[in-house]
Amino acid sequence: MADPIIAGLGVVALMGAAATIAGAAEDLESDTGSMSNPNSQVQLAPQMGNLHRIFNKAVSGEPVQMGSWAGIAGSIAFVLLSLNLPAVMAIAGGAAVAALVHAAFATSSHLGRIVSVSKFKQPLFLDVVTEHLGPIAGHGFIVTFTIVGVSYLMTLPIQGLAHPFPLPMLAVLWGITIGAIGSSTGDIHYGGEREYQQYPFGGGIPVRIHGDITRRAELGARNSLDAVNFCAKYGGPVTGFCFGSIVFFSFWSTVVGGIFGSISGAILPGNSDTNTALAVGTGILLIIIILIIIINNRMEVFARNKYGPYLK
Amino acid sequence: MANEKGWGPNSVDKRKTLAFGVVGGLAGIYLTPINPIIGPVLAALGAVCAIVWGADAISRVSSYGLGTGVPSIGYMSLAFSLVGALSGVSIAVYLGPHYTWLGPILGFVIAMLVGAIVAGLCLTVLRMKIPILMRCTIELAGAAALSVLGFSAAIAGSYALPNLLHSVIIPGYIALFFILNTMAIQHPFNACLGPNENRTRTLKLAFTTAFMVTGIVGLIAYPFTPAWWVIALVGGIGWYISVSAFIAASKEEAAEVKWTGWWPHDEEEFVQSVKEIKE
Numbered sequence: 001m002a003d004p005i006i007a008g009l010g011v012v013a014l015m016g017a018a019a020t021i022a023g024a025a026e027d028l029e030s031d032t033g034s035m036s037n038p039n040s041q042v043q044l045a046p047q048m049g050n051l052h053r054i055f056n057k058a059v060s061g062e063p064v065q066m067g068s069w070a071g072i073a074g075s076i077a078f079v080l081l082s083l084n085l086p087a088v089m090a091i092a093g094g095a096a097v098a099a100l101v102h103a104a105f106a107t108s109s110h111l112g113r114i115v116s117v118s119k120f121k122q123p124l125f126l127d128v129v130t131e132h133l134g135p136i137a138g139h140g141f142i143v144t145f146t147i148v149g150v151s152y153l154m155t156l157p158i159q160g161l162a163h164p165f166p167l168p169m170l171a172v173l174w175g176i177t178i179g180a181i182g183s184s185t186g187d188i189h190y191g192g193e194r195e196y197q198q199y200p201f202g203g204g205i206p207v208r209i210h211g212d213i214t215r216r217a218e219l220g221a222r223n224s225l226d227a228v229n230f231c232a233k234y235g236g237p238v239t240g241f242c243f244g245s246i247v248f249f250s251f252w253s254t255v256v257g258g259i260f261g262s263i264s265g266a267i268l269p270g271n272s273d274t275n276t277a278l279a280v281g282t283g284i285l286l287i288i289i290i291l292i293i294i295i296n297n298r299m300e301v302f303a304r305n306k307y308g309p310y311l312k
Numbered sequence: 313m314a315n316e317k318g319w320g321p322n323s324v325d326k327r328k329t330l331a332f333g334v335v336g337g338l339a340g341i342y343l344t345p346i347n348p349i350i351g352p353v354l355a356a357l358g359a360v361c362a363i364v365w366g367a368d369a370i371s372r373v374s375s376y377g378l379g380t381g382v383p384s385i386g387y388m389s390l391a392f393s394l395v396g397a398l399s400g401v402s403i404a405v406y407l408g409p410h411y412t413w414l415g416p417i418l419g420f421v422i423a424m425l426v427g428a429i430v431a432g433l434c435l436t437v438l439r440m441k442i443p444i445l446m447r448c449t450i451e452l453a454g455a456a457a458l459s460v461l462g463f464s465a466a467i468a469g470s471y472a473l474p475n476l477l478h479s480v481i482i483p484g485y486i487a488l489f490f491i492l493n494t495m496a497i498q499h500p501f502n503a504c505l506g507p508n509e510n511r512t513r514t515l516k517l518a519f520t521t522a523f524m525v526t527g528i529v530g531l532i533a534y535p536f537t538p539a540w541w542v543i544a545l546v547g548g549i550g551w552y553i554s555v556s557a558f559i560a561a562s563k564e565e566a567a568e569v570k571w572t573g574w575w576p577h578d579e580e581e582f583v584q585s586v587k588e589i590k591e
Contacts, residue, residue, distance in 0.1 A: 047507070051575030057501055060383035060495060068495045071488040073534040078483065082535050097531065101524060104555070105495075108517055111501035111562040115513070118567035152546025155476040166484030168532075172491050303431065 004159045008255040011158055012231040016249060019178075020244030024144035026178050027186030029139030032132055033057025033232045034105060035065075036188050037187045038195050041205075041213050043113060052192035054114040055108050055132040055224040065105075066143060067172050071146035073098040074151055074171025081167070087152055090227030096147040101139040103133050133226055137257035147174045150247060159258050161251065163196050181243045189235025194227050219280060225243055246262030249288050319510040319557070319565060321375055326368060329515070330451065333365020336460030341416045344465040353546055354541040356529055359462025360522040360550070363496045366455030367379050367518035371501040371511060373448035382505070386498030389449065390490050392430055393456035396423025401461075401473045412472045416465075427453025430510040450552045465527070466543055467533040479536040492528065492580075496521040510565060516558040523550035 009279050033055050034042045040057050059065045077094035081087065107129055151170035155161040163170060196205055217226050231302040257280035319376035331434040340358015343352040366389070367419025374382045404411050434440045461471060467485065468475040480486050504510075523546075530544025537543075563569050569575070 043506070051577075052577070059500055060386075060498060064383050064491060064494055064498075067491040071491050075488050075528070079534050081531055097528070101528070104524060104551075105499065105521075108520060108555070108558065109499070111559065112500075112503035112517060113506060114511075115562045115566045116504055116508045118508045118565060120507075121567045121576055123568040123570050123573075123575060124562070124566040125570055125572060167484065169484030169487040172484075172487040176491070191525055231332060234528060 005255065005259055008158050008161065009252070010260065011153050011156065011161060012248060012251040012255055015153050016037040016047070016244050016248030018146040018149050018153075019247035020240040022150070022178055022240070022245030023181060023185075024236040024240030025139045026062070026182035026243075028228050028232055028237045029143060029189045030062055030134060031185065031227045032087035032135045032181055033110075033233070034057070034190070034195075034224055034227065035059065035176035036062050036181060036183045037048075038190050043117070044211035045213050046117040046120040049120070050118070050212060050215055051122050052213065052215045053128050053221040053223050054213075054215070055106075055128055055136075056110050056229075057104050057132075057136065058113050061179070062183040064175045066147070066182070068142055069098040069102050069144050069178035070175025070178070071168060071172040072101055073148045074175075077148050077152070077171075078167045087296040091145055091148045091191070093154060094148055095141050098144045099137040099141040101135075103137040106133060106136050115171045128223060135228060143178065144175075147171060147178055150174055153297045154251075159255070161255075177246075180193045180238050181246070185242045186231070188238035189231050190227050194230050210212065216292065218293055250285065253284040253288070254278070255275060256284060275281050320514070321371070321507075321509050321511050323510040324368065324515055326372060329365050329368040330385060331516060333455050333458065334366075335364050336361025337365070337422070337455070337462060338416065341458065341461050341465050341471055342413070342467065344471055348537070349539045349542055351378055352469055352533070352537050353473075353542050355462050355465040355525045356543050356546065357462075359459045359466070359529075360414040360519070360526060362455045362458035362462060363493065363522035363525070365516045366452055366459065366497040367453060367521075368443050368511070368515060369448045369451035371442065371444065371509075371514055372496055373444060373452070374501055374505070375509075376442045378442075382502040383494070383498045385449075385452070386494045388430070389452040389456045390460070390494045390497070392426040393423035393453045394486070394490055396420075396426050396453065397457040400445060400457075401471065401476060403471045415473065416461050419461055423453045423457035424450045437536055445580060456497060456544055459497070460489050460520075462490055463493070463529050465537050466499055466529055466539075469537050469539075479533075483535075488532070492525050496525045508565065510561070513558065513561040513565065519554035520558055523547050523554055527551060546563060578585050 030036055035057050039056065039058055042052070043058070044083065045052050048268050071093035073091070076093070076097050077090045080090035085093070086231055110129055111124065117164050148167070148171050150176050151167055154161050154170055155165075155167060156162065195213050199209060215222055254277065256278040260276055260280040335357045339357070340354045340361065345354040362401065367514030370386060373385065395420035400417070400422050401415035403418055404415035409506060412488045427450045429458050430448065431446045434445060435448075464476050464480045464486070468479040480489075499521050500514045504514040504517060525547075530542070530547050531542050533540040533543060
């Protein structure tokens, strides 16, 4: 039998890896459908006379969307686990059902939004729907599989983990979290850079260019797959790194706190192991947060000094 | 305004959706105990009625330019109606075993009361200038409470608190209902908003999302009720019919449906430029 702390650290490393993949896939999935911030501009484009061939996946904000899909996958996995299926198969089954629901919602939102601007002669291109559904459902499958995987690992009876919440609830909570991270970290790389590529970067998006999105690609009309190809180089990985480090550090600190818990129990009889573990874990987490704030500040100061003051 | 074909944001009478949601939702929930197979199916169908009503209410309030606020108001209404619905069924337990039947109606009323308080705060403290905010938030709260109670009763086979605790709250499905019913209620209008929104088409999509949730509820009800496959089957059939109607309506109302190609004016420009090159 392995040392429980070592086993816990191993599981936490696996959770961090799964979360990194989930973050990257979530951002790329939202770019495929031009969700969240870029979406309002895609919606506005036909009204400003700019017809396009971009997928308009207005399902909702990313947190609600990913919470729903991860919740569906988690609940189905919960049912399949109660049938004594192996965990990997159960989670894959849940994620497969969630992917089907995802594809149905994506189709209805594109049809709905495009038809609602028919006044401006925006055609409904059916190949846009069929072309994008695969990448949308596929990326969604990866996200729900890894998110339910992280939630399942959290419920395992390991010191520092063993969460008392049931799997469907944890899946919903983590789904909402990944949606929020994907929306806040990843979107700038599509919304600010790629969607307004014909304008100089860094100038913001003034009201007069609203709706004038880049509609032509290197060859032919631009579609949302071009945006994914662009974002996969930086926006997706950076989102994955962000979410992966959040998951890794928050669980790493509680597992490491567990070491101090057992020590304090030995020194002071009657002292609760769990409370000490939680207190030390939270302390470590606070130090990590302060360090990250300092690193961010240093990085921004370095960038400003290196690339000069902003021009007026 | 409806156009000459009867398409438009006012193409559905709001009193009809209100009656459909309230009567259908409450009837479905109260008919749950009649039979272990038919009862849960009726409860799920009651929740479908409530979702369609909620989708209509959210469409009316969001037409005042809420934009990105459509999912937010859906989220908010589910949050306070979950509190209301569960308080209602809990109060029925305190009243005694003879008053279990009061649970759903109490939950429905408390949810709408909380909705009224929230809408009052939005109007007075936040000073939101949306004239129908009060009415629509109350309607949304009622619809959301009925949808949660309906799906919960479908899984538990009863609307009594001990059954709901065992089959819905302890397995964590209540969190799924919170987010999935938000999705089902807000998605129809969020997906169909725009200058050419047609409420009939929006509500066809509402049936689609509601039946899809019913199908999921059937699948996850497997460990708790023998009616699980009937609920899933009803959800699947209902989804197929409603999604076919929605796709047909979308194709009919679209400016143009094409398998592939360019957008209109560029096509002409393109043909022109090819001609010029040839000449």
